[in-house]
Amino acid sequence: MSFKSQHLAGLLAGAYLALAPLSSSAQGLPAAGGEVTYADVADLADSAGLVVQAQVAKMVRIEDARARGLTPGHGRFYIQAKTRALLVGKAPLGESVSYLVDLPLDASGKAPKLKKQDVFLFARAVPGRPGELQLVTPTAQQAWSVRGEARLRAILQELVAPDAPARITGVRELLFVPGNLAGQGETQIFLNTRDGSAASITVKHEAGAVPVWGVSFSELVADVGHPPQRDTLEWYRLACFLPNVPPAGANISSGFGQQQQALSDYRMVLGELGPCSRTLG
Structure with missing residues (x-):
């Protein structure tokens, strides 16, 4: 040979x-x-x-x-x-x-x-x-x-980067809490990460306004109103790894109406993130 x-x-x-x-x-x-x-x-x-x-x-x-x-x-x-x-x-x-x-x-x-x-x-x-x-x-x-x-x-x-967003592995909890005035409220979506670090999405509702949302990959409060831009690492972590439907039992909101609002907010976030397009097998 x-x-x-x-x-x-x-x-x-x-x-x-x-x-x-x-x-x-x-x-x-x-x-x-x-x-x-x-x-x-x-x-x-x-x-x-x-x-x-x-x-x-x-x-x-x-x-x-x-x-x-x-x-x-x-x-x-x-x-x-x-x-x-x-x-x-x-x-x-x-x-x-x-x-x-x-x-x-x-x-x-x-x-x-x-x-x-x-x-x-x-x-x-x-x-x-x-x-x-x-x-x-x-x-x-x-x-x-x-x-x-x-x-x-x-x-x-x-x-x-030292503050690179962690890999998302799933949704841990969804919780909608109504505000003091009609039309007010906030949904918190707590995420699981591979390294166990904190990650969450916050959706805020104000009367007469379109809901706004943001994400945090730390213990800090999410920057609501400034969701991640497409084709950034934060966007990729969410758009490509969030499930289409939260797992059964994750929605811990009190009552049917609040559970539906939390689920609606989750769907809104997915819609604004858009599809995670891949061309490679």
Whole structure:
């Protein structure tokens, strides 16, 4: 067996590649409707220990028979790339990296030509294999662009900020309390977070006015009237992870009417957040 074959065999044996179904936009190729979304990039950035900008130097296709779990219409490739920059991560990287990636094939069975193209890699280091990376998902290689780099750097900056909003895991309680005057009231929506930190949404009602709301990712009172803007980390945490319906028993408001108001306020918040659009599988 040649050195090249031995190296490939070792990589295939040691590398991990998540094999969830791929969408038409896999590996940074735009979906039919356009580019990857903010949520796509945030999903990848939030799950990767390493975010690397690299330039593809070499692509070698792996035989389909050796590509376990390969999605139909795709090919698995061994990539060697030149390291451009380490955007996030503490693992030391040399001048080059290597990894496995699944790429969609065209009608002729050919993969996109990526040689000399810059890409972003969302990955983790392979223990004991310097220079080898494991992509966190099959869509974790994304095409580089000026606009894409600006958006990615903004997301990464938000993620590492000391006051970064925690990951939302669910809704703990909803409580509507009427005010002293007719038309007044307030709904508190208390959220569960992965790290156990405080997070809540407040909806306020005033007579003759449209309800206003805000979110707090701390013990402080929510900034009511200034909900998170779309395509920010606060928006992503809510829009992409709040359930469509609160869990049974979470609505602890007193009486049917108040429970309905709390539920209506929850639906209003979801409506104003808008859909969490994703194009990657």
